[in-house]
Amino acid sequence: MHNITIKFPRNPRNVYVGINTLSQFGETLGAHKVGKKGLLITNATISKLYARVIIESCQNVGFTVDILELPEGEQYKNLTTIQTILDKLVENKLERKDFVLALGGGVIGDMAGFAAAIYLRGINLIQIPTSLLAQVDSSLGGKTGVNHAKGKNLIGSFYQPIFTFIDLATLKTLPQKEIRCGLAEIVKYGVIQNPRLFNYLEQHASQIKAEQYTQDLEIWEYLVLQSCTNKAYVVAKDEKESNLREILNFGHTLGHAIETAFEYTYYSHGEAVAIGMHAACLIAVQQGLLAPNIQQKIATLLLNLGFNLSIAPIQAKQIETLLFSDKKVKDGKLRFVLPTKIGKVIVSNEVPAVVIHEIITSLIEEQK
Amino acid sequence: MHNITIKFPRNPRNVYVGINTLSQFGETLGAHKVGKKGLLITNATISKLYARVIIESCQNVGFTVDILELPEGEQYKNLTTIQTILDKLVENKLERKDFVLALGGGVIGDMAGFAAAIYLRGINLIQIPTSLLAQVDSSLGGKTGVNHAKGKNLIGSFYQPIFTFIDLATLKTLPQKEIRCGLAEIVKYGVIQNPRLFNYLEQHASQIKAEQYTQDLEIWEYLVLQSCTNKAYVVAKDEKESNLREILNFGHTLGHAIETAFEYTYYSHGEAVAIGMHAACLIAVQQGLLAPNIQQKIATLLLNLGFNLSIAPIQAKQIETLLFSDKKVKDGKLRFVLPTKIGKVIVSNEVPAVVIHEIITSLIEEQK
Numbered sequence: 118m119h120n121i122t123i124k125f126p127r128n129p130r131n132v133y134v135g136i137n138t139l140s141q142f143g144e145t146l147g148a149h150k151v152g153k154k155g156l157l158i159t160n161a162t163i164s165k166l167y168a169r170v171i172i173e174s175c176q177n178v179g180f181t182v183d184i185l186e187l188p189e190g191e192q193y194k195n196l197t198t199i200q201t202i203l204d205k206l207v208e209n210k211l212e213r214k215d216f217v218l219a220l221g222g223g224v225i226g227d228m229a230g231f232a233a234a235i236y237l238r239g240i241n242l243i244q245i246p247t248s249l250l251a252q253v254d255s256s257l258g259g260k261t262g263v264n265h266a267k268g269k270n271l272i273g274s275f276y277q278p279i280f281t282f283i284d285l286a287t288l289k290t291l292p293q294k295e296i297r298c299g300l301a302e303i304v305k306y307g308v309i310q311n312p313r314l315f316n317y318l319e320q321h322a323s324q325i326k327a328e329q330y331t332q333d334l335e336i337w338e339y340l341v342l343q344s345c346t347n348k349a350y351v352v353a354k355d356e357k358e359s360n361l362r363e364i365l366n367f368g369h370t371l372g373h374a375i376e377t378a379f380e381y382t383y384y385s386h387g388e389a390v391a392i393g394m395h396a397a398c399l400i401a402v403q404q405g406l407l408a409p410n411i412q413q414k415i416a417t418l419l420l421n422l423g424f425n426l427s428i429a430p431i432q433a434k435q436i437e438t439l440l441f442s443d444k445k446v447k448d449g450k451l452r453f454v455l456p457t458k459i460g461k462v463i464v465s466n467e468v469p470a471v472v473i474h475e476i477i478t479s480l481i482e483e484q485k
Numbered sequence: 486m487h488n489i490t491i492k493f494p495r496n497p498r499n500v501y502v503g504i505n506t507l508s509q510f511g512e513t514l515g516a517h518k519v520g521k522k523g524l525l526i527t528n529a530t531i532s533k534l535y536a537r538v539i540i541e542s543c544q545n546v547g548f549t550v551d552i553l554e555l556p557e558g559e560q561y562k563n564l565t566t567i568q569t570i571l572d573k574l575v576e577n578k579l580e581r582k583d584f585v586l587a588l589g590g591g592v593i594g595d596m597a598g599f600a601a602a603i604y605l606r607g608i609n610l611i612q613i614p615t616s617l618l619a620q621v622d623s624s625l626g627g628k629t630g631v632n633h634a635k636g637k638n639l640i641g642s643f644y645q646p647i648f649t650f651i652d653l654a655t656l657k658t659l660p661q662k663e664i665r666c667g668l669a670e671i672v673k674y675g676v677i678q679n680p681r682l683f684n685y686l687e688q689h690a691s692q693i694k695a696e697q698y699t700q701d702l703e704i705w706e707y708l709v710l711q712s713c714t715n716k717a718y719v720v721a722k723d724e725k726e727s728n729l730r731e732i733l734n735f736g737h738t739l740g741h742a743i744e745t746a747f748e749y750t751y752y753s754h755g756e757a758v759a760i761g762m763h764a765a766c767l768i769a770v771q772q773g774l775l776a777p778n779i780q781q782k783i784a785t786l787l788l789n790l791g792f793n794l795s796i797a798p799i800q801a802k803q804i805e806t807l808l809f810s811d812k813k814v815k816d817g818k819l820r821f822v823l824p825t826k827i828g829k830v831i832v833s834n835e836v837p838a839v840v841i842h843e844i845i846t847s848l849i850e851e852q853k
């Protein structure tokens with residue numbers, strides 16, 4: 118099992134990455150200072166696959182773990198579900214030293230993490246992400262939360278898990294369309310700070326894109342390890358998202374607007390982020406920050422990994438209105454993360470609205 | 486205006502203490518780096534008294550401040566009211582750099598603080614406590630939260646205000662029974678770490694207890710300044726309540742159980758804490774930790790300040806059951822903060838249950 122350390126100044130946290138390691142979870146937990154009782158939070162689908170092996174491995178080393186299955190889907194990611202989790206934690210009389218296990222994808226991790234953050238003002242949390250997106254992104258860095266009727270992730274906390282436990286074998290049961298969600302983030306780490314990872318993606322694109330994508334889990338182990346190391350570096354330097362962490366938004370500002378404009382049904386997060394990254398590269402070229410051949414190289418990789426880089430028919434204005442209501446807008450100014458070469462980005466709030474408009478318009482497909 | 490600094494290792498925070506200073510609030514806010522928009526959260530009673538002067542002082546220096554009045558009373562301190570606050574923050578499109586002003590007593594401070602903590606994962610918060618209890622205790626140290634149907638303050642965050650602004654003139658409109666609430670905490674600081682404060686209380690007991698207790702606001706300025714300085718020292722050393730901060734629970738473990746046993750109607754928080762401190766002193770004497778004459782000195786001060794030190798008729802068992810379900814119980818063991826002299830306490834988890842039982846029983850009045 119590989120072990121990455123997120124070097125927070127006061128409390129460094131570990132990320133364990135391995136293949137077929139779930140049965141060792143209890144042992145790993147036992148090496149940390151936690152209470153005897155825990156609550157495993159998951160959903161029915163994931164519960165059937167992995168809850169038993171985790172709970173048994175915990176029981177083998179003397180822990181008592183109860184289970185709570187949440188309803189599935191982003192539409193339940195709200196304060197009502199948080200209340201359900203809190204009721205269960207109160208009912209089980211968990212103390213601060215006890216623990217919450219968040220087993221699942223990003224939605225489970227965000228909700229279980231947020232409930233753990235606010236129950237008794239913070240109980241021990243362990244993230245066990247089972248989707249590629251959660252493994253390379255959402256389970257690291259401590260962002261937790263739920264949606265508000267008026268917008269995604271408007272309510273939440275920064276709350277660090279005591280450790281994150283990643284078993285790549287869980288990717289075997291992941292629907293292939295969800296792989297693409299995580300893949301966009303991996304490309305992101307390559308572009309913003311890891312040229313070696315970018316090259317590896319170029320070299321292994323056909324295997325990664327293949328129907329039998331989990332045949333060689335070691336490819337995924339490399340991708341996840343590199344991604345976690347990159348993210349760990351950034352969040353350790355900027356836990357509360359005041360500065361450096363902003364580079365992780367590469368492709369996300371426009372990506373979120375596209376997701377929302379299509380009401381979260383047409384584009385997955387990763388598909389929208391891929392278009393967002395492509396658009397950011399085009400903006401960077403227009404601003405004279407990026408060489409056109411590098412922009413081409415990034416677009417080619419995205420296409421080779423199976424991403425579509427145009428936007429389905431829509432009014433550009435719909436996307437632009439959403440863009441300017443993003444929660445990261447500062448004093449009404451949009452901030453764009455723009456690459457200057459593979460492995461290096463800058464943040465600019467000087468992209469003229471007209472340039473944004475032109476590039477969005479150029480990416481929108483014509484109505485057939 | 487006095488200025489106390491809470492020396493958190495990364496982000497020191499100020500506490501401004503003065504008399505008739507509310508009209509200078511906007512100016513003070515302007516000296517901090519915050520956005521242009523804010524939401525003042527209060528209740529109808531306090532709004533009538535102080536909202537206008539604060540909002541005008543903010544407008545005078547260019548801020549825009551909207552107001553939200555919450556329903557009054559501990560029974561509304563729940564997630565439903567938090568949702569109301571969040572809806573208003575979303576509706577007003579406040580950004581992370583913008584601010585929430587919590588104007589009122591502990592309930593307002595806890596709820597506005599918690600909403601500020603979880604909106605966009607944390608927006609700027611300023612506490613403007615108007616009750617003595619909030620001024621010397623709850624507005625400092627960053628504890629925020631709401632009640633769960635099954636227990637008080639089970640849900641919340643540690644979240645520090647960017648500063649705390651205390652105008653002692655607000656005590657003039659405080660019902661005298663609420664003075665006692667804060668007074669118990671002031672005695673606590675004297676006993677746990679401030680012998681000079683303890684002496685000052687002894688010398689000024691008659692003025693403090695008097696009907697016209699706010700005639701000399703400078704007495705209260707001294708008491709609040711000393712208390713804030715003491716609390717600032719403790720919370721700065723232990724922001725997340727892992728160790729030193731535990732001494733602030735002097736009198737509170739039993740105090741909470743008494744409050745709950747009488748369903749929060751018979752005893753105010755301060756009255757219950759006074760009994761809790763008295764009981765802790767008796768336990769300390771029984772354990773050979775405290776000289777009987779010092780215990781007498783503490784009991785005399787509490788009586789001179791108007792506290793009743795016996796418990797109204799009840800079954801001891803009712804209190805004891807609640808004692809052992811406190812959220813600070815560790816591995817089923819009760820931890821008591823026990824004084825060894827004026828200004829010094831230790832924490833013990835070795836008080837036998839039978840001693841606790843005897844002392845509680847001895848304090849319960851006989852049914853008339």
